[in-house]
Structure formats: C-alpha cells, structure tokens
Amino acid sequence: MIVCMKQVPMVSELPWDRKTGLLKREAAEGMMNPACKSALEAALRIKEGHGGHITAITMGPPMAAEILHEALSMGADRCLLVSDPRMAGADTMATSAVLARAIETFCSDFDLVLCGCHTSDSETAQVGPQMGEELGIPSIASVDDLKLTGRRLRVERVSDHFLETLEMDLPGLVTVTTAHYTPRYIPMAGLQDAFREPSILTAGAHDLGMDEAELGLEGSPTRILEVFSSTAGKQNVVLAGTPRKIVEELFERFDDAIGSVIRKDLKAVK
Amino acid sequence: MGEGKRSIWVFGDYRNYFQNRVTLQLISRASDLAKAIDATVCVTVFGHGVDEWVWEYTCHGARKIYVCDHEKLKFYSNDIYLHLMEKLVREHRPEILLVGATAFGREFAPRLAKRLKTGLTADCIGLDIGEDGLLVQTAPAFGGNMLTKIVTPVKRPQMATVRPGTFQEIPHDNDAVAEIVRVPLPDDLPGDRVTLVSSVRQPERVQKLEDAAVVVCGGRGMGSRKKFRNLYELARILGGEVGATRPVVYSKWADEEALVGQADKHISPRVLISFGISGAIQHTAGIRDAGFIIAVNKNPHATMMKMADVAIVADANQVCTALIKELRKRIRS
Numbered sequence: 001m002i003v004c005m006k007q008v009p010m011v012s013e014l015p016w017d018r019k020t021g022l023l024k025r026e027a028a029e030g031m032m033n034p035a036c037k038s039a040l041e042a043a044l045r046i047k048e049g050h051g052g053h054i055t056a057i058t059m060g061p062p063m064a065a066e067i068l069h070e071a072l073s074m075g076a077d078r079c080l081l082v083s084d085p086r087m088a089g090a091d092t093m094a095t096s097a098v099l100a101r102a103i104e105t106f107c108s109d110f111d112l113v114l115c116g117c118h119t120s121d122s123e124t125a126q127v128g129p130q131m132g133e134e135l136g137i138p139s140i141a142s143v144d145d146l147k148l149t150g151r152r153l154r155v156e157r158v159s160d161h162f163l164e165t166l167e168m169d170l171p172g173l174v175t176v177t178t179a180h181y182t183p184r185y186i187p188m189a190g191l192q193d194a195f196r197e198p199s200i201l202t203a204g205a206h207d208l209g210m211d212e213a214e215l216g217l218e219g220s221p222t223r224i225l226e227v228f229s230s231t232a233g234k235q236n237v238v239l240a241g242t243p244r245k246i247v248e249e250l251f252e253r254f255d256d257a258i259g260s261v262i263r264k265d266l267k268a269v270k
Numbered sequence: 271m272g273e274g275k276r277s278i279w280v281f282g283d284y285r286n287y288f289q290n291r292v293t294l295q296l297i298s299r300a301s302d303l304a305k306a307i308d309a310t311v312c313v314t315v316f317g318h319g320v321d322e323w324v325w326e327y328t329c330h331g332a333r334k335i336y337v338c339d340h341e342k343l344k345f346y347s348n349d350i351y352l353h354l355m356e357k358l359v360r361e362h363r364p365e366i367l368l369v370g371a372t373a374f375g376r377e378f379a380p381r382l383a384k385r386l387k388t389g390l391t392a393d394c395i396g397l398d399i400g401e402d403g404l405l406v407q408t409a410p411a412f413g414g415n416m417l418t419k420i421v422t423p424v425k426r427p428q429m430a431t432v433r434p435g436t437f438q439e440i441p442h443d444n445d446a447v448a449e450i451v452r453v454p455l456p457d458d459l460p461g462d463r464v465t466l467v468s469s470v471r472q473p474e475r476v477q478k479l480e481d482a483a484v485v486v487c488g489g490r491g492m493g494s495r496k497k498f499r500n501l502y503e504l505a506r507i508l509g510g511e512v513g514a515t516r517p518v519v520y521s522k523w524a525d526e527e528a529l530v531g532q533a534d535k536h537i538s539p540r541v542l543i544s545f546g547i548s549g550a551i552q553h554t555a556g557i558r559d560a561g562f563i564i565a566v567n568k569n570p571h572a573t574m575m576k577m578a579d580v581a582i583v584a585d586a587n588q589v590c591t592a593l594i595k596e597l598r599k600r601i602r603s
Contacts, residue, residue: 009412091389092380092390092392093383093384093387093389093390096384121411121412122392122411122412123392123393123410123411124380124392124393125376125377125380125392126376126379126380126383126390126392127380129377129380129381129384130380130381130383130384132381133381133384133385134384138349138463138464139381140464141373141376141377142373142377154467158373158472159373159374160285160286160288160289160372160373160374161286161288161471161472162285162469162470162471162472163469163470163471163472164466164468164469164470165466165467165468165469166464166465166466166467167464167465167467168463168464168465169463172463220389221387221388221389221422221424221425222389222390222391222420222421222422223420223421223422223423224418224419224420225406225418225419225420225421226418226419227411227416227417227418227419228416228417228418228419229416229417234563234577234578234579235579235580236576236578236579236580236581237579237580237581238570238575238580238581238582238583239580239581239582239583240570240582240583240584241584242584243584243585243588243589243591243592244592244596246582246584246589246592247589247592247593247595247596248596250564250580250582250593251596251600254562254564254579254580257541257562257579258541258562260438261483261484261540261541261562262483262484262508262509262510262541264600264601265600266597266600266601267600268600
C-alpha cells in the first residue's frame with residue numbers, strides 16, 4: 001500500500017510572496033494534513049487485518065520529511081520524500097504527475113494508493129483523482145469507510161445526499177475523509193525513535209526521469225495572478241448619525257444589494 | 271477552432287435539486303461571460319430519460335445542448351461520463367468548461383482535466399473575463415482567509431469547478447429555444463471499473479441557518495434578551511434566519527441552534543446583518559463565506575466593522591428597530 005501525504009501549515013495567517021503569489025512555506029510551522037493522517041490510519045487498519053507493507057510518500061521541501069517521521073512512528077514501513085527546488089509552485093496537474101511517477105519508479109507493484117480527500121491549506125481535492133488517472137487505475141474519491149475482501153475493495157461514502165456503496169478491483173486508488181478513521185495516538189518515545197531511524201528515501205526530478213517542462217510552474221497549466229485577503233475589495237462604507245438617518249442612507253445607497261436578495265423592490269415610496 | 275464560433279460549456283449535473291440549481295447558476299454566469307468573448311452557451315446532459323433536464327436548461331439560458339440519452343448512462347458514473355465528455359470536448363473544443371462543485375463534480379472535473387491535460391481551478395467563487403480575454407477564476411485558499419485569482423493562459427478548455435450559490439440563475443423562460451444535438455452512445459464506451467452496489471438517498475438535512483440567503487446575527491451588544499428578540503422580527507421581514515454568538519447563547523438570549531462560529535455553524539448568506547458583534551475569530555470563522563456584510567456596532571474599531579461592506583456606528587438595537595420600521599414602509603406587499 002502507498003499513502004500519499006502533504007505537510008500543511010499549522011497557522012491560518014500566512015506569509016505570501018507578493019510578487020509570485022506563492023506561499024512562503026519555509027516561514028510556516030508544518031503538520032501532517034488531517035485527511036492524509038486518516039488515509040494512513042485506514043492503511044494501518046488494512047495492514048493489521050490483511051498484512052501488507054506501507055510506503056508513505058510526500059512531495060515538498062526538505063522540511064516535509066517531518067511528517068514522514070511521524071508516519072513511520074504511526075506504523076508506516078518505508079518513506080519517500082520527493083523533493084526538488086524545481087518542483088516548487090506546482091499546481092495539481094504537475095503535483096499529481098510527479099507523485100504518480102514516484103510511485104511507478106519506486107513501488108510499481110502496489111495494490112492500493114490512499115490519499116487524504118483534501119488538504120486543509122488549498123482544499124482543491126484534485127491531486128488524488130488526478131493521480132488515479134495518471135496511473136491508469138480505477139479510483140474513488142472521498143470515502144468514509146473501506147473493507148477489503150481478497151483483491152476486491154468495498155467502500156462507503158456520502159456523495160451529494162446519496163449514501164453510496166461501491167466496489168472495485170485492486171490495484172486502485174481511494175481518497176479518504178476524516179469521518180471514520182481517527183488517527184492513532186503516537187507516544188512521544190515512538191516519535192523519537194522514528195527520528196533516529198534513517199529509513200527515509202529521497203528522490204529528485206532526475207531520479208524520476210522527469211525534465212523541467214513537467215515540473216513546478218512550467219509543468220502547471222494554471223497561473224496565479226494574485227493573492228489577496230478575503231476582506232479586500234470590501235468597500236467598508238462607514239455610516240454614522242441617528243438610527244433613522246442611517247437606515248435611510250443605507251436603503252438609498254444599497255437598496256439593490258439587499259433588495260435583489262430578498263427579491264423585493266426597496267425603493268422609497270414616493 | 272473548426273466551427274467558427276467559440277463556446278462556453280456547462281456540465282449538466284441534475285441528480286438532485288441542489289445539483290440542478292448549481293447547473294442553472296452556471297448557465298447564467300456562462301451567459302454573461304459569453305457576451306464578453308462572443309461565445310455560445312452549451313450544456314451537456316448525460317443520462318437516461320433526461321428530456322426534462324434538457325427542457326429545464328433551455329428555459330434557463332442554454333443555447334445548445336449536447337444530449338446523450340441511453341440506459342447505460344442511467345447512473346452517474348465517472349468512468350463512463352469521463353469517456354463521453356472527453357470525446358465531446360476534443361471534438362468541439364470549448365474555450366471554457368464549468369462544472370458545479372458538487373461531490374460528483376469535484377471528482378469528475380479533476381479527472382477530466384487530467385485527461386485533457388488542461389488546468390482546473392477548484393471551488394471558484396468568482397468568474398470574470400480579463401482584459402486579455404482569459405477566464406479569471408477567483409478561488410478561496412487557506413480556509414477562506416485568502417482569495418486567489420487564477421488563469422489558464424495556454425491550455426484549453428479553461429476549467430473551473432464552481433461553488434453552489436455563487437451565481438444567480440436566469441429566471442425561467444418558457445419561450446426560450448436551444449439547438450438540441452443528440453449524441454449517439456460511442457461504440458468504444460468502456461466498462462465501469464467501479465461497481466455501484468447501492469445508492470440510498472439520504473433524507474435532506476434541515477439546514478435553515480446554513481442555507482439561508484439572509485442572516486441577521488446578534489451579539490452581546492444587542493443589550494438584553496428582550497431586545498435580542500427584535501432580531502427575530504427583522505429576520506422574519508427579510509425572510510431570513512437569526513444567528514447568534516457564543517456569549518449570547520450562554521446568556522440564554524438565543525438557543526444553541528442559532529450558534530454561528532468556528533466549531534459551530536458555518537453560514538454563507540448573500541446578505542449578513544451583524545448587530546453588536548465585536549468579531550472574535552471564533553465567530554468570524556463561521557461567517558467567512560458571507561456575501562454582503564452590514565455590521566452595526568458602537569465601536570467603529572471592532573473587527574466585525576472592518577470586515578463589513580457597510581459599517582454602521584450606532585446602537586445595535588436602535589438600528590434594528592429603525593430597520594424594521596423602514597422595511598415595513600418600503601415593502602408594500
């Protein structure tokens with residue numbers, strides 16, 4: 001089994017590079033993305049029931065190795081850090097291509113790939129399904145529960161108000177929600193041991209046989225034009241005075257903004 | 271571009287009411303965008319016995335509809351719908367392809383983008399045409415604290431999934447006409463690698479506050495339990511719901527049900543009126559997706575006032591009373 005994971009920033013107020021619109025990841029404290037942790041937990045439970053071997057993979061800067069140590073302490077057998085400065089600025093298309101290539105290069109005999117259903121930072125939920133396409137295997141997104149019988153995987157999920165039960169043959173890919181798989185607790189000692197073990201493999205673009213056109217910004221079809229605070233662009237009109245005057249002015253200036261939503265004409269009665 | 275005129279496509283996602291609405295909203299926005307780049311608004315409908323939806327999309331602004339109606343398409347299937355859609359897109363080369371950010375859309379669209387080797391922006395809350403004719407896609411990042419504007423400069427189609435409720439649908443027009451293109455089931459249709467064992471419709475959750483278009487939210491600044499009741503009358507007139515902060519619920523001015531905040535209900539009204547709320551992060555995390563915000567507070571420096579489109583510096587309860595009075599005058603029906 002392969003579990004793909006991502007290190008996400010722990011804080012929600014983040015430093016951005018105003019020029020490139022990219023996040024200055026080095027300035028933020030990182031943690032394992034919660035849904036990725038649930039995916040690892042799901043893999044560990046399958047391993048407990050059916051045996052198997054778990055490889056945890058992440059793509060990111062060298063500091064992303066932290067979450068791989070954490071994965072080892074939770075019970076992963078082997079880890080791979082895919083890291084290359086040329087991979088920075090990748091969108092989901094480029095990221096999924098790199099991860100799929102890493103899987104093909106280092107663990108091509110996999111049965112099941114598990115990913116978190118989405119990350120807490122960018123929330124695109126796109127990398128998992130795109131990896132499934134890249135690997136040419138069946139995939140099911142946002143599953144709450146997994147059950148393996150032989151080489152057939154049965155999953156449950158809630159999709160647009162439908163409770164669905166689906167099945168597919170392995171090899172396949174699933175993205176896992178946090179609904180059912182609460183990650184196990186790691187004792188401090190286990191975490192320390194994991195940092196002592198040198199069992200993290202590192203690979204760069206060269207090891208994956210990828211060239212620059214497939215990587216980072218160059219390999220990404222999308223471009224970020226700008227990043228701005230979600231309160232920017234608000235007019236922030238300040239009204240003061242007596243309540244009656246304020247309310248009158250409010251309707252005079254914003255009757256359409258309010259009226260269009262409640263579908264009433266709020267123009268003053270002449 | 272063999273066919274001359276450009277096109278903007280919307281994936282017809284009709285499985286339930288909520289999905290149908292987002293499709294209608296996208297047709298509406300696509301119609302606006304189409305004016306800017308002189309394009310035709312096209313919708314795809316895959317399924318079995320789908321004439322009802324073809325009619326619905328026609329009445330709501332679609333100008334051309336590609337329909338593939340076959341028993342094999344009866345259930346939503348990623349593998350099969352992807353095959354069909356990829357074929358159609360390669361044949362007709364739309365400039366833009368929009369998909370509702372439903373659970374289905376958010377699995378379908380990234381896989382389609384991968385097959386088409388094009389860019390996709392997730393869960394957009396804004397779509398515009400830039401000066402260079404590119405689709406400028408506004409999407410939230412980092413839990414909604416930040417927004418990003420994204421374009422796909424070279425690859426086509428420019429793809430986006432769009433959050434339901436972002437745009438307003440075009441009113442139903444019975445006289446509207448659309449060109450209907452019947453697409454035959456392709457000979458090379460693949461089998462579905464995923465088997466649907468069962469699918470049970472969940473009872474619709476009652477989410478009056480979460481789904482309300484107008485929310486009137488009150489904090490301790492309302493003054494008292496009795497004055498807080500005033501908000502319910504205002505909400506009634508506006509056809510909205512009442513939300514409350516944690517201190518208000520602790521003081522028993524409002525029920526726990528009304529609690530809006532980080533660990534509580536997240537609301538996304540198109541109009542939010544906030545009374546006597548200072549704007550602690552525990553509360554504001556629950557209102558990030560609100561549209562037009564009016565905040566009333568005696569303190570002009572309150573966080574809530576900085577977040578607002580209109581900041582009213584006055585006593586919350588007095589403004590509430592004045593609003594009720596004025597609205598009664600203006601709404602005649």
